[in-house]
Amino acid sequence: MRWANLTIEQDEATRLPGYRDPAVIRRFTAPEALDMRFYEVHARSALNRVPDKSSVPFRWTINPYRGCSHACKYCFARPTHKFLDFDADRDFEREIIVKVNAPEVLRAELARPSWKGEHVALGTNTDPYQWVESRYKLMPGIWEAMRDARNPCSILTKSPLLLRDIDLLCEIAAVTDIHANLSIPTLDPKAWRATEPHTPNPRARLEAVAELNRAGIPTGVLVAPLMPGINDAPEQVEPLLEAAIEAGATGIGGIALHLRGDVKQIYMDWLRVYRPDLVEHYDTLYARGAYAPPQERKRLAALLRHPALPPPSRFRVRDREEIEANGQPRRQPPAEPRPLEVQASLF
Numbered sequence: 001m002r003w004a005n006l007t008i009e010q011d012e013a014t015r016l017p018g019y020r021d022p023a024v025i026r027r028f029t030a031p032e033a034l035d036m037r038f039y040e041v042h043a044r045s046a047l048n049r050v051p052d053k054s055s056v057p058f059r060w061t062i063n064p065y066r067g068c069s070h071a072c073k074y075c076f077a078r079p080t081h082k083f084l085d086f087d088a089d090r091d092f093e094r095e096i097i098v099k100v101n102a103p104e105v106l107r108a109e110l111a112r113p114s115w116k117g118e119h120v121a122l123g124t125n126t127d128p129y130q131w132v133e134s135r136y137k138l139m140p141g142i143w144e145a146m147r148d149a150r151n152p153c154s155i156l157t158k159s160p161l162l163l164r165d166i167d168l169l170c171e172i173a174a175v176t177d178i179h180a181n182l183s184i185p186t187l188d189p190k191a192w193r194a195t196e197p198h199t200p201n202p203r204a205r206l207e208a209v210a211e212l213n214r215a216g217i218p219t220g221v222l223v224a225p226l227m228p229g230i231n232d233a234p235e236q237v238e239p240l241l242e243a244a245i246e247a248g249a250t251g252i253g254g255i256a257l258h259l260r261g262d263v264k265q266i267y268m269d270w271l272r273v274y275r276p277d278l279v280e281h282y283d284t285l286y287a288r289g290a291y292a293p294p295q296e297r298k299r300l301a302a303l304l305r306h307p308a309l310p311p312p313s314r315f316r317v318r319d320r321e322e323i324e325a326n327g328q329p330r331r332q333p334p335a336e337p338r339p340l341e342v343q344a345s346l347f
Contacts, residue, residue: 103141123156220251
């Protein structure tokens with residue numbers, strides 16, 4: 001197997017809910033992963049169907065990993081770890097599930113006569129380019145399956161590791177629709193390190209946006225989430241918009257922070273340590289549920305307006321909470337550049 005030569009401290013095995021065979025547990029000696037465990041499982045399916053009631057513009061997703069070492073304090077996907085009998089806080093960041101057979105299973109699923117070649121979105125739950133991907137290298141096989149099936153697809157990530165596979169992305173672009181989004185909530189070093197402590201530098205993400213667009217892969221920027229008092233000051237947002245435009249971003253979207261289920265407690269516990277002065281404000285904003293009041297969401301949406309962007313009437317506003325990306329398939333840009341598309345999505 002392609003990961004058989006990985007350096008590990010020990011092998012264990014355990015049975016996880018929903019998986020027939022025991023998971024092999026690996027611990028890597030890399031400094032970035034000394035306190036993490038990685039559970040190798042064999043998935044029965046790689047394609048996940050999105051519920052029909054969802055308003056997102058795709059019906060299928062792929063998540064080769066469950067849990068995420070990025071450790072973003074606001075991550076909406078944290079509660080999904082509870083289905084594996086893990087907690088949504090530390091376990092989500094340190095107990096990572098690796099679907100080691102995802103590329104092979106996906107290839108078989110895309111070859112089924114019943115498969116209709118629908119758009120598939122990656123990165124809608126946990127980041128497929130988080131640290132562990134540098135070791136297991138599952139994404140090249142997934143991209144190869146997409147290319148060979150000529151299947152439209154998209155990717156959302158916080159990592160410039162995506163550039164490792166740029167040749168494969170270009171091969172896909174030659175035969176079908178593909179689109180990428182880089183999630184970049186802020187350029188502010190303090191806010192970045194506090195809210196998403198193990199993610200790559202936002203400037204490196206912007207460089208990836210530029211390189212992908214130069215290669216012909218339509219790539220946008222998602223300013224998400226916008227967190228009141230944390231990364232929503234105009235002097236924080238405007239430089240990010242300008243840098244995204246300079247990088248050739250084909251779209252700029254934004255999401256207001258939402259706090260559902262266990263995420264609210266995790267985020268508020270963090271806020272009490274990082275910004276205790278904001279606790280009362282957040283208690284007011286989110287007193288009635290997971291979403292800030294409409295007026296606050298409108299205020300945050302307005303932050304994405306910039307003289308170089310289309311007027312507000314061009315905004316497309318959607319109201320979904322489950323995902324961080326629109327994942328829409330897009331055509332390769334024509335010879336003449338198109339106007340930048342701005343999406344104040346999910347507000």
